[in-house]
Amino acid sequence: MLEVRIPKMGASTVDVDLTKWHVSVGSSVVAGQxxxxxESEKTNIEIEAEAAGVVDEILVEEGAVTEVGTVICRIKTE
Known part of the structure; x- marks a missing residue:
C-alpha cells in the first residue's frame, strides 16, 4: 500500500488547500499521473502517483485545509 502525502513546500509553509482531485476511489493510476x-499562499502544486495501482482510499476532501505531511490517499500497488 502506497501512502500519498502532502509534500514539503518550503520552510514557512505549514497548511495547504487541497483544491482538486483528479481521481476517485477505484481509479486505476500509473506512475506520474x-x-x-x-495550493499554498505562494504556489500551486500537482501531486503525482509514485507507482501504478488502484486508489483504495481518499482521506482528505476537496476544499479541505490540511498540514504538510498529511496522508491524503492510499494506493493499492500492483
Missing part, C-alpha cells in the same frame, strides 16, 4: 492539486 496527476492525483490532486494543492
Amino acid at each position: 496527476i492525483l490532486a492539486e494543492i
Whole structure:
C-alpha cells in the first residue's frame, strides 16, 4: 500500500488547500499521473502517483485545509 502525502513546500509553509482531485476511489493510476492539486499562499502544486495501482482510499476532501505531511490517499500497488 502506497501512502500519498502532502509534500514539503518550503520552510514557512505549514497548511495547504487541497483544491482538486483528479481521481476517485477505484481509479486505476500509473506512475506520474496527476492525483490532486494543492495550493499554498505562494504556489500551486500537482501531486503525482509514485507507482501504478488502484486508489483504495481518499482521506482528505476537496476544499479541505490540511498540514504538510498529511496522508491524503492510499494506493493499492500492483
